[in-house]
Amino acid sequence: MNNLNTIVDSEKRSLEDKLAWVYLINLIFYLIPLFIGSKPIWQIVISLITLLPFIYCYFWAYRSPKKKAIYPILAMIALGIAITPINTGSLSLFTFAGFFIGFNYSLRTAFISLIGFVSLLAAITFILEMNHYNFITYGGLLIAGVGLFGVAERKRVEAHCRAQKSKAEISQLATMLERERIARDLHDIMGHNLSSISLKAELAAKLLDKNQIEQAKLQLRELNEIARDSLSQVRQTVSGYKHKGLSSSVMHLCQTLRDKGLSVSLEGDIPQLNPKLETQVILSLTELCNNVIRHSQADHCSLTFSTSADELTISITDNGKTAKIIEGNGLKGIRERLKGFQGKLDYMINQQCRFTITLPPQKIS
Structure with missing residues (x-):
């Protein structure tokens, strides 16, 4: 008791x-x-x-x-x-x-x-x-x-x-x-x-x-x-x-964010990727979600998957109070992981903080 x-x-x-x-x-x-x-x-x-x-x-x-x-x-x-x-x-x-x-x-x-x-x-x-x-x-x-x-x-x-x-x-x-x-x-x-x-x-x-x-x-x-x-x-x-698969890992990350007190929205269809690329995407999303929990002071986070003929885009957006981003080993590691698949990582701070992973279509299975 x-x-x-x-x-x-x-x-x-x-x-x-x-x-x-x-x-x-x-x-x-x-x-x-x-x-x-x-x-x-x-x-x-x-x-x-x-x-x-x-x-x-x-x-x-x-x-x-x-x-x-x-x-x-x-x-x-x-x-x-x-x-x-x-x-x-x-x-x-x-x-x-x-x-x-x-x-x-x-x-x-x-x-x-x-x-x-x-x-x-x-x-x-x-x-x-x-x-x-x-x-x-x-x-x-x-x-x-x-x-x-x-x-x-x-x-x-x-x-x-x-x-x-x-x-x-x-x-x-x-x-x-x-x-x-x-x-x-x-x-x-x-x-x-x-x-x-x-x-x-x-x-x-x-x-x-x-x-x-x-x-x-x-x-x-x-x-x-x-x-x-x-x-x-x-x-x-x-x-x-x-390797549990991208869909399972994304659901696990969403639940982890909710357990930390954030509301979470998931938009778009989670794509099927080849195993090697999928593993690197999972590691990258895990690092970005951990950054949201540790540094953003946000109470809402959204994960968005968007697929077009030109590229696959994965965005993580939070409403935290981030004023400036100082790239450490985590973000550098994500860039290195994506570089091997011709992918890139971008971010933008306005009223919200948004990290975007972009991958070329030939790497999508």
Whole structure:
């Protein structure tokens, strides 16, 4: 359960921070009472100033782990209590605190907190001698609704985290099975051949000891053939492991980008290439996608395949904040890979960053 809580905290920071500013639109209900009737300027100014520490506490609560979330929640409640005599829109501040209580704590704790909120609103109404009880009834219902939304959001995040954990376990199991398959294949390929190499080397040594040179040479030639055949089989096997095909590799790269928080669009038909060129294109796309993840600070990336009578074009476009590109070993390596197939790599920075791989038609199978 502790691991799940850690994952939940991490998930909350990575996903919810992007929407944090959007949720603050609910503060409009805090501002509305300031413009109803004639309010002194000092009340408006104090109400607006109060928003500064509240927004700080709001983001503090978003980024706090479960065990420490109580501190910003209590700070938001304290700010709501302090501003209520001046602005009854403080109910909006209480609802934010209710959401974080529902998100971070159990349904039982949220229910007890709701009772506490209603008691707090009743105490405020009594102390300030308010003439209406809408502050209690409307406020209690509003906080309860938002708190339940927080509980639902926590359940959603926990379910997502469990799914991610299950996906990681499946991936780990698949990796273990793949390792076992590789070990089995290499054993099947090399087991008999290595035994033959050992026997022929031992036989050649005995023949040399008996000065039977021609027979020893024959055994050594056969040993050499077995070694060359073994090397060829190993290369073919390893090449088969590394080469999954362009379509499969592109899908894997798209999923990797999504796992890093980017939205991905794939356009055009993925072409069929000859194996040697396909391998170099896969390596080049992998390098470019890794650059997007490491350097671009983008949240969207598109991969586009376009085939014409004159050329094949593959473009990777992101909406990151790249101002300048300094070519390192990665981009130089891509140019060298493509050069052997008369291909080239270009890039353009405008409002977006676009890398384009261009290949001549005679290299497309």
